[in-house]
Amino acid sequence: MRPTLIAGNWKMNGSLQSVIELVEGIKAGEAGKVKLVVCPPAVYLMKVGGMLDGTDIALGAQNVCDAQAGAYTGEISATMLKECGCEYAIVGHSERRALYQESDELVAHRFAMAVASGITPILCVGESLEERELGVTEAVVARQLDAVIEQQGIAALVQSVIAYEPVWAIGTGKVATPEQAQAVHEFIRHKLAALDQQVAERIQILYGGSMNATNAGDLLSKPDIDGGLIGGASLKAVDFLAIGQSV
Ligand code: PEP
Numbered sequence: 001m002r003p004t005l006i007a008g009n010w011k012m013n014g015s016l017q018s019v020i021e022l023v024e025g026i027k028a029g030e031a032g033k034v035k036l037v038v039c040p041p042a043v044y045l046m047k048v049g050g051m052l053d054g055t056d057i058a059l060g061a062q063n064v065c066d067a068q069a070g071a072y073t074g075e076i077s078a079t080m081l082k083e084c085g086c087e088y089a090i091v092g093h094s095e096r097r098a099l100y101q102e103s104d105e106l107v108a109h110r111f112a113m114a115v116a117s118g119i120t121p122i123l124c125v126g127e128s129l130e131e132r133e134l135g136v137t138e139a140v141v142a143r144q145l146d147a148v149i150e151q152q153g154i155a156a157l158v159q160s161v162i163a164y165e166p167v168w169a170i171g172t173g174k175v176a177t178p179e180q181a182q183a184v185h186e187f188i189r190h191k192l193a194a195l196d197q198q199v200a201e202r203i204q205i206l207y208g209g210s211m212n213a214t215n216a217g218d219l220l221s222k223p224d225i226d227g228g229l230i231g232g233a234s235l236k237a238v239d240f241l242a243i244g245q246s247v
Contacts, residue, residue: 004220005161005204005227006244007037007060007122008234009090019044023051025237031057031244034227037088037122038234042076049085060088063096064119066109078117089114090229092124092144094167104147111148115159122161122229123148124208125188129168137166138187145191154195161204162188163229169209171231178218178225181207185224213242220247 014022019040026038039060040048049059061084065075081089091114092107102110107123114121125144127137141164149157164184169176176184185205193200207219208229219225233239 002202002204002226004034004244004247005037005206006031006034006240007039007088007090007161007163007206007227007229008240009039009062009093009208009229009231010041010234011062011095011231012041013235014041014044016044016047019048020051022235022237023048026057026240027051027055029237029241031241032247034244034247036240036244039088039090045081045084045086052085058087059085060090060122061086061119062090062093064089064091064110064114064121066106066113068113078113078119081114082117082119086119088120088122088161090124090163091121094124094126094165094170098167104144105151107144108148108151111160112152112156115152115156120159120161122163122206124163124165124229126165126167126170126209132166132168137184141184141188142191145188149195154192154199157192157196157199157203161206161227163206163208164188165208165229171210173210175210175212175215175219176207178222181219182222182224185222189224211243213239213246216243217246 037058037060061081091110096102111121127140204226206227206229211228212233
């Protein structure tokens with residue numbers, strides 16, 4: 001039985017004050033039986049990490065540099081993230097892929113840097129609306145996974161989490177049905193199982209895309225959905241905690 005992971009991606013939202021209030025709200029509440037991860041904007045990682053000391057809530061980054069150190073203005077290395085207390089780092093979020101042209105290959109390098117520093121990458125994959133309508137969802141997800149597997153080997157995925165995030169469901173309020181999400185999660189697990197049965201059984205595959213307290217219970221009841229990567233609904237402590245409580 002895989003433990004349920006609920007990760008909040010705060011994106012570029014909030015202020016120092018609102019972030020402090022959000023962390024205080026999450027700490028004061030009850031998350032149920034799930035593991036919580038919060039991914040604040042990078043400038044708040046140290047602050048949030050300090051506030052989470054002594055709790056079971058883990059800290060995550062929203063991205064990680066594909067290089068270790070040097071002339072990479074604006075980037076943050078995995079080692080630095082580790083120093084801030086990060087246990088997780090999102091890589092390949094669709095906003096990074098679309099707005100900042102991050103390629104499958106670059107995402108695989110970012111993934112590798114996280115793993116090398118003992119940070120668990122949360123590898124985001126997922127198709128656009130156009131790709132879904134063309135019937136190429138599985139091909140797109142397979143390509144995004146293969147970029148990492150071919151570069152890093154299947155064994156590297158042991159130390160990772162996958163987030164299936166259909167792009168058309170992110171921030172749109174259009175959630176995938178539990179059946180649509182389960183079908184892709186099952187596809188991902190079968191694909192991994194063909195390479196390594198143990199990796200496939202152990203890896204947590206999260207769903208992301210307009211998940212909230214109302215729809216989370218049905219999504220998380222599916223056998224291959226092991227948690228959620230939450231955007232909008234992670235910005236209010238009660239909403240975020242309610243997702244955990246729905247398991
Ligand atoms: C996300 O950005 O990863 C996400 C799932 O956002 P939202 O929950 O707002 O759709």
